Amino acid sequence: MWNRFDKRDNIRRYGTALVGLAILIVSWRVMNVNYEYLLTAHYEIYDLLYRMVPPDLGYVNEIASPLIETIHMSIMGTALSIIVSVPIAYLAANNVSPHWTLVYFGKFIISVTRSISAIIWALIFVVMFGPGALAGIFALAVRSIGFIGKLLSEAIEEIDPIPVEAVTATGGNKIDVFVYGIVPQIKPAFIGMSTYRWDINIRQATVLGLVGAGGIGLVLDSAITRLYWPGVTTILLSILLIVIFSEGISAYLRKKIGGV
Amino acid sequence: MLKIDGLKKTYSTGDEALKGVSFEVDSSEIVAIIGPSGAGKSTLIRCVNRLEEPTEGTIFLDDVEVTSLSKKELRNARRDIGMVFQEFGLVDRLTVMENVLSGRLGYMSSLNAFRRNYPEEDIRRAREILSTVDMAGYEDDRADELSGGQRQRVGIARAVIQNPKILLVDEPTSALDPETSRKVMELLIDIAQEEDISVLINIHEVHLATRFADKIFGLRDGEVVFEGLAAELDESAKDKIYRGEDPEQEVDVSDDSELQSTDIKEI
């Protein structure tokens, strides 16, 4: 007779399922969930909703300027990271990099900046620059270097070598090669990924204030500490608004000029 | 056996694919539908088992009015209707055997289907049909590893294992080369006759239709414009189907159209 799975298949299938289940159970146990909290959860949620609705719309005056600061942080952070990521991506792309050791150097910077979240970078920069938007800008910029640098170096690695050779053949120097051979090929992707990152950075910028790095997150943190829930709702709604707004702009720009 | 009456289908896009089609297929009969691309052949076939919902008209399979069945009843009716597709319609990532046995899903519980727990009788039958279509030994190959001809054989096996009363076949050979086409057609017709299944087949190549079919319908722009025995399909009938001209009313036939009609012979 015919069976879809032979004995070995079956052992493997059930084995995998069992291991998966074991990992899940162990993970759950490790988390040490306090079930008493769960019992009161529905009451807490109800309480939270009760306090959060209706939002305090008068609060808008107070949050307008931190909200604008959030947007500025995202723009500055993105702009700064663009300036730094271009040379790093150039070093990290193994088809154009001046030296192979620099490829590793570039890739190292990219992995380190990418693997640590913006909010953790913010913790570090708050120690350096004190609380405020400056720390936030640096946090966004550093985290974005990893993002833009990685995508950009991959885009450079995939370019068509022929235009590069053509510019070299006409006697162009390294800068000519970069400007005429490489830039035109990666420009749409570059604009696309920068816009996309800006969009992500707005979302990130809304929370950096939770660790003191400026923007609307600061106000959110203080509203929560003061248990001022109607204000919290207003802040959440305003965040919703700027996120939708930035997503719209980013989608428009990427459609028009970006390749991503 | 299969009786279609006044069948209309208008797609949500506004395309009127069928404009009132009526005909019958008798027991053990092989009926071919020919017509240019876009005539509505696929739509017609897909309406019979309601993969497309007909807009108007009735379809009877024996005494069952397919057009008025509930979802559950429709599933039962579909078990009696085998289907073979132009692009084969095999599930790429399943094995040949799973594909064939999926023809029995209508008779299985969901749990058994999910666990691939098929009745022994079905497995025996599947092997038998696979060797009839010359695919024995391929049971555990994945469908996407097969050649086009092999895939269509598996597609036929899946339809036949349903023990259907009728096979709906949509251009089974137009994705295949001529030699494979001929073999697949012969196989299909042999099995149908052996198992005593009626066949409603859309076909692109006119010569295959005249060779294998008992009866031929010509479809053009969603309407039946020819109906008759294979032997009755003469040049003027072909003109009518493929060029939309009624030769009896047409006085002047230009050189240009002469050229086209020779083209048609080669189709």
Next chain:
Amino acid sequence: MSTKESHTWNRPSVFQSRVRKWAVYSGIVLFVLWSVWELRVPIDRLIVGFGAGADMVSSMFPPDFGPTARGRIWTGMIDTIAMSIVATIAGVILSAPVAFMAAKNYAPRPVYYIGMGIIVFSRTFHPLILAIVFVKAVGVGPLAGVITLAVVTIGFFAKLLSEEIEDMDRLQYDAIRATGANPFQSLAYGIIPQIKPRFIGLSVYRWDINFRASTIIGIVGGGGIGSTLMSSFQRFQLDFSLAILITILICVMIGEVMSLKVREKYQ
């Protein structure tokens, strides 16, 4: 190009007109300049900052990997990994039905809008903001983190999976339905085999993302290493902070490599 301009040539642009293009570009530049102006950063503060940075770095070295520190890092990391696993499994299970709801070709219109609504909602807020709300609801600890990450997973996973469903080969699904299979069977045979590789790949990819996210969720009380890191910064135990950072960095990189390897195997 109009005839009177035939001796000039303009590079074709994606913008309808040059004016529009320059408007967009100068808009961006103005925005950046405005940001620079609004946030005018005094140079001396930058210099002080970099000085403080040097101090910070010197108090970070050598990283504190002493026995107490190791113990706390170990507990924090184990919690973090556990959270990421539970959250991914829960999130993926919740996402599957949402993905089908949000697949245009599968779900009826009203259901589709509900599915898209769920996705948009769970994508809008940064995980930390959701975590604040869930910490209030179920208390400080990993459970709040897990719920947060599970919710965020839906937005990502269901979105991408629904796109995969929309891209599926409809014919394979139709062919299964045509055999009389019920909706569950049609799903299991006609759709799941098609989306399975992507499903596995996305799950692993999402685990990778959730793992990164679960290193920070503790900052607002959602459990895991994040709370340890946060308190080390607040108490200026910067050598301990560095030890935690190094551990996070290494674990995240290992996680990324593992996820890449698994995805390569399945896709």
